[in-house]
Amino acid sequence: MLTVLPLPSPVVPPTLALLGMDSILSTQGIMVMLLVAYAGAMWMFLKSAPKVYTIMVSDLEVARRFYEGMLNLPAAEVPLHYYYNYEQTLGTGGLDPFYMGGTSSLAGAGPAGGPDGLWYQLRKNTQLHIISGASLGQRNRQRHVCFDRKCLEYILMRVQLTGIQHKIRTETPLNFLVKDYEEQIIELAEVDG
Structure with missing residues (x-):
């Protein structure tokens, strides 16, 4: 009989878990999102020009x-x-x-x-x-x-x-x-x- 042992779940430090949300809401994250939105709007504008x-x-x-x-x-x-x-x-x-x-x-x-x-x-x-x-x-x-x-x-x-x-x-x-x-x-x- 083969016994399957569960793999230990990775332990994520609490600071890394919050880093994702914090980096998106940071000034740099907001600027990146704005640039992506601007690039999309320019592409749509030029495509329809x-x-x-x-x-x-x-x-x-x-x-x-x-x-x-x-x-x-x-x-x-x-x-x-x-x-x-x-x-x-x-x-x-x-x-x-x-x-x-x-x-x-x-x-x-x-x-x-x-x-x-x-x-x-x-x-x-x-x-x-x-x-x-x-x-x-x-x-x-x-x-x-x-x-x-x-x-x-x-x-x-x-x-x-x-x-x-x-x-x-x-x-x-x-x-x-x-x-x-x-x-x-x-x-x-x-x-x-």
Whole structure:
């Protein structure tokens, strides 16, 4: 016959048993809990923040007539993270507007005025931000330049669906021309680089 003897239970000193609750309720424990809660809130905020594509144009008024009038893009609310430290998030906080070529919305965007430009809803959780600063193209064409190919693909699809007269010049980098209501040619170009 095999006899099973119970194992002795570990003896926990009373100070260690209370250490768990005391460390959670200490200043350091509360700070750690607050940091974890803050990290969770930031993750949820950033997860729900819209994807923002930026297009730089040579004339904001021509761009407004094209994106609102011809493409019927609805206006969008400026995302909250664009209100604060706008220039620093673009990495242009230290640039002199003189070197940016043309008038730039970044030069006039102060902390009190908020970010300049036009904001449109491109897709469900995707927004289009139009800023000035691009130079005129060949034959004084209005130019709209973008670093994101996906953005220009969305716009080209919208142009094709609305039946706007257009011509694709190159596939890589994507470059196409459209005519606005005033028969003015607008060049939309992906910046290769």
